[in-house]
Amino acid sequence: MTIRFVVMTDSHYHPTAIRDWGAPKMLTQSGEALETSVPAVNALDADFIIHGGDLVCGGGSFDLPTDEYEHSIRHVAETYGRLQAPIHYVPGNHDCDAQTGSFDSLFSTFTMPQILDVVDVAPGVRLALANLYHRDPVTGHWTQELDEALRVADLAAKKDGAALLLVLHEWIAPGHVRPGDDYDTGCVVHADRLRATLVECSSVVATFSGHRHVNRLRLWRDIVLVDTACLVGHPLGFREITLDDDGFLQSRFHVLDCPQLLASSRARCSNEMNQHYAGEELDRNGVVLAPRYQQITGG
Secondary structure, three states: OOOOEEOOOOOOOOOOOOOOOOOOHHHHHHHHHHHHHHHHOOOOOOOOOEOOOOOOOOOOOOOOOOOHHHHHHHHHHHOOOOOOOOEEEEEOOOOOOOOOOHHHHHEEEEOOOOOOOEEEEEEOOEEEOOOOOOOOOOOEEEOHHHHHHHHHHHHHHHHHHOOEEOOOOOOOOOOOOOOOOOOOOEEOOOOHHHHHHHHOOOOOOEEEEOOOOOOOEEOOOOOEEEOOOOOOEOEEEEEEEOOOOEEEEEEEEEEEOOOHHHHHHHHOOOOHHHHHHHOOOOHHOEEEEHHHHHHHHHO
């Protein structure tokens, strides 16, 4: 059975932005990106949708007042309410109220994990949706509670012959490591703990992250790591993922039909930085073997 789904992340909707903040984000045009994404995603008739967090511009860098934060949540919910496939969310570091650090309004509007939720999305395929911020509203941690919950989910999946797709906001493996840098610079805190657990949790066939606004498609050991660029700046789009029974994972990156927005975002950065965000061609439109999925499906 072929499974097709959409991965989008970091929509960063800001209802009253007067500047765009850090590149490649275009917060002053975040409403256009948000609105345009819905018919583009619906056109694919996917089995389900994943959103990797940072729906809005709450805690962290953005000092959004509580009333505007709550308005932004309602607007995103109303917009994504027009999506025709089931959508599954994890929180990002900018999804809490900047004034209080609370996720209460977000969690009362969207179904999100308190720690880790497991959801059946297709025959033999489950999402493991992780909340990296259940202890700290701004800094993501792979906590002992998350670790234990993933191990429980793995045992259940192995018993049922199911595959797990782990969804979390922040990166698991670093990008380019410069001399003198900590190996896990830019990754979730305790990424080393998570990587060690992933080695043992063999039902986890792939992971999906956002956060750093960069497209990457990597095979790490025998796990596929999929990192996706932001929806609100160059390269301005989302992924269509196909999982085949023969064990291959295919990505196709769809660019939103917002040419002026895309041009404005590109103009903020050098060609080198724009290429960094977009990733190599195979990071956007690539096919990789998912060895664990192949073993589970018998492909």
